[in-house]
Amino acid sequence: MSEPIVLKYKVTDGEFQHVGEASSSVKKELRALGVSPDALRRISVAMYEGEVNMVIHANGGTITVEITPQQVKMILDDVGPGIPDLEKAMQAGWSTAPDEIRNLGFGAGMGLPNMKANTDTMEIDTRVGEGTRITMTVNL
Amino acid sequence: MNTYYHSVKLDRDLCRGCTTCLQHCPTEAIRIRDGKAQIDGRFCVDCGECIRYCPHHAKLADYDRLDVLDEFEYTVALPAPSLYMQFRSLEDTNIVLNALKEMGFSDVYEVSAAAELVSEATRKFLAEHDDGDPWISSACPSVVRLIMKRFPNLIDRVLPINPPIEVAARLAAKKAMADTGLPREKIGIIFISPCPAKMTYVHNPIGTDKSEVDRVVALKDVYQKILPYMKAVAGTDYPEIARSGKVGVSWGARGGEASGLFVTTYLAADGMENVLRVLDDIEDRKFSRLKFIELNACPGGCVGGVLAVENPFVSEVRLKTLRKYMPVSVSSIDENDLGALANTEPIEYEAVSTLGSTMEESFRLLGQAERIEKRLPGLDCGSCGAPNCKALSQDIVLGKASENDCVFILKDKIRELGERARELEDDLQGITNADTALSVVKEYARRLNKELGELDVE
Numbered sequence: 282m283s284e285p286i287v288l289k290y291k292v293t294d295g296e297f298q299h300v301g302e303a304s305s306s307v308k309k310e311l312r313a314l315g316v317s318p319d320a321l322r323r324i325s326v327a328m329y330e331g332e333v334n335m336v337i338h339a340n341g342g343t344i345t346v347e348i349t350p351q352q353v354k355m356i357l358d359d360v361g362p363g364i365p366d367l368e369k370a371m372q373a374g375w376s377t378a379p380d381e382i383r384n385l386g387f388g389a390g391m392g393l394p395n396m397k398a399n400t401d402t403m404e405i406d407t408r409v410g411e412g413t414r415i416t417m418t419v420n421l
Numbered sequence: 422m423n424t425y426y427h428s429v430k431l432d433r434d435l436c437r438g439c440t441t442c443l444q445h446c447p448t449e450a451i452r453i454r455d456g457k458a459q460i461d462g463r464f465c466v467d468c469g470e471c472i473r474y475c476p477h478h479a480k481l482a483d484y485d486r487l488d489v490l491d492e493f494e495y496t497v498a499l500p501a502p503s504l505y506m507q508f509r510s511l512e513d514t515n516i517v518l519n520a521l522k523e524m525g526f527s528d529v530y531e532v533s534a535a536a537e538l539v540s541e542a543t544r545k546f547l548a549e550h551d552d553g554d555p556w557i558s559s560a561c562p563s564v565v566r567l568i569m570k571r572f573p574n575l576i577d578r579v580l581p582i583n584p585p586i587e588v589a590a591r592l593a594a595k596k597a598m599a600d601t602g603l604p605r606e607k608i609g610i611i612f613i614s615p616c617p618a619k620m621t622y623v624h625n626p627i628g629t630d631k632s633e634v635d636r637v638v639a640l641k642d643v644y645q646k647i648l649p650y651m652k653a654v655a656g657t658d659y660p661e662i663a664r665s666g667k668v669g670v671s672w673g674a675r676g677g678e679a680s681g682l683f684v685t686t687y688l689a690a691d692g693m694e695n696v697l698r699v700l701d702d703i704e705d706r707k708f709s710r711l712k713f714i715e716l717n718a719c720p721g722g723c724v725g726g727v728l729a730v731e732n733p734f735v736s737e738v739r740l741k742t743l744r745k746y747m748p749v750s751v752s753s754i755d756e757n758d759l760g761a762l763a764n765t766e767p768i769e770y771e772a773v774s775t776l777g778s779t780m781e782e783s784f785r786l787l788g789q790a791e792r793i794e795k796r797l798p799g800l801d802c803g804s805c806g807a808p809n810c811k812a813l814s815q816d817i818v819l820g821k822a823s824e825n826d827c828v829f830i831l832k833d834k835i836r837e838l839g840e841r842a843r844e845l846e847d848d849l850q851g852i853t854n855a856d857t858a859l860s861v862v863k864e865y866a867r868r869l870n871k872e873l874g875e876l877d878v879e
Contacts (some may be wrong), residue, residue, distance in 0.1 A: 318573035
């Protein structure tokens, strides 16, 4: 097995204008690899949704992307409030985003469901008051 | 893709090897090698940004000269809508159209008239294909080419409708043959273009196997020649031959195409940097509830093309004057026109960004490039001849550049050589025998020579 290529990104709390930068940057690397268009799209959508979540709910955080020829693994770490009711959070359309966030066009309650739908595996490790780690993989 | 034609070219004699074009090329297609710019045709989409910014006018657009009119028995001018916006206080496009005929064209066919047909076809298409995701304009060839190379997921969202230039060419050719009875090869369909990308489109058409445009002349060349003819026409009782209104003419400037669709949920972006950003965002599905996306490579839309004469912001003001007394739309689709409108060839993905020929090879090279990039200063200064440190690191692993091309790395290495000289000084301390000293000096000279040789990459 080859050593994975590791990329790290910082997501800053409240910086909506920078949302999508990490996903754009990863796309550039994946294009250089010749990743299939479908995998490219799924990875970029999942990462973008993850970035949005971190900005809205989690006071920002870090994204680590590990790339191997077989798989792209995205690890989203935050020290935010945690998700008290994970089952509800996974339901399409359920959102705790405040009105001012919804007015920006975010907070439709599709974040986690979209991330799950676009990845091959998704694990959520969340502790209320401590933070959340979401690990997603997409097979290449 | 060796046969692919590019309309953006370099004059090596004029190029001074500065980094201006390097920094402005939106697809990172340019490198400076041996003191001259080089355009990598695989990445270039002929947007003309390098022509716009080159301070030495070393970047050129290839187009046909006006004497191509003599090549054909019968010629039809296809004026781009942006042509009308070059003239101060023009209130009637009929003056331009009649002047084109006085200038030597046998007939004119307005691209803005064809644009009205495209607008109508697009309105119908959007109504029938309202699936929640936006459709992307097919009008700007640089944008569509960019999508083909960089955004494979968006290829099937490009409107499968020919751009106005092609629709106009097809209908003009058909009309000219019917009017004159001449065979097709004796008729010249000549597009008056604001940009080099249209020239590329004619040679490498998108969505169709062959363009019906025979020659592409530069808007600026026509501008110079047409002014006296326009003056002469304006004083006469000229015939009204214009067949387009606000919808068609507005295609020449940003937002014009989208506004002719009569939907409010559209986005219009112009300038390559903005276009890239919007395409990235659509790929991430950042937009919801948008029906249509109009993208123009040039700032301000087609009026901002590098073959246009007037500043695009002035042109926009002129468009408003021009539109004032125009009907909304004049041309509408006849059943016989339908064949000219629809794409006949699929638009296909051109994967050009891949580092290696297999995933394993690309992965290995990307890993190496990442490690090299960490050693580079991250200033993206362009002095090495690549647009940024990431591009240099990838050029190095592909064997097209060396780490010593980076002036900062080179500076460090020269400092190390200085250290060697000091070591020599230390080692010579205390040596009294002249022969021993000489052999030490010789050994150092040999080593220094070797290390200096390694610095020279060429």
